Amino acid sequence: MTLELKPGQELARGVCRHLASLDFVSIEEFTPKTGLRVDVMALGPKGEFWIIECKSSRNDFQSDKKWQNYLEWCDRYFWAVNSDFMTELLPEETGIIIADAYYADIIRTGPENKLSAPRRKTLLHKFARQAAMRWHNARDPGLIHL
Template identity: 65%
Template sequence: MHADASPLQPGQLLARGASRLLSSYGFVSVDEVIPARGLRVDVMGLGPKGEIWVIECKSSRADFQSDHKWDGYLPWCDRFFWAVDEHFPTELLPDDTGLIIADPYGGEIIRMGPEAKLAAARRKVMIQKVATTAARRLQGLRDPEMALDVG
């Protein structure tokens, strides 16, 4: 259940479908991970061999056209994907990025994002960020008062 029980927004529904897709590939995922100051990726996936995939969810043409930070995510992942619904004008998306068509219940990789392997030190930092983000959120569910103290 969503933390505040409010309905999920279109981008959050795409993120849910993309996360389910990642799970089918053996990945775990965390929404809204901050790889560096000023950046917040929609979904970060951690693969069974330590791969880091970033998925940016775009619910409309305007949503995509207002995103001026997406290429700043490339140095923080091995592969980058867009997740959009079946009605999104995919011709807007750069050809040299991955493409996932998703809905709230799953998705399909239409175009695999090109691989740009992270350096070992950066991979370690990103794995720690995924783990720390996930653990803090889990702790916040278990002990909401504690979550206020850890940020």
């Protein structure tokens, strides 16, 4: 059975593959806090957190009104877009990743804004729990988490 991916999901897959080559682990559709859901949250080998928002079109980007709320939840913020996207539209203070369903390349690294220690601890806890719950659900789809 082949799962049909939407354009944003294809970008996320390529991004996650590239991040793995940089020794990052990632979770798609991660919720750092109630009301916020990021496309990709990545945890690096030195404990750094990156958020990557995948935009499949100009309209998709322009309709995103909450991306600035994500900045306080990561050390670096990136947009992932395809090679046809007009990157001039993306804010200069953010990173850019060009991606497709199979690979990605970082073409601009945004500035580092280090998380506070308490926020990093909270994120690490949520990241670990969400990853573990997803693994349990994959191994035992009938398992109910309280």
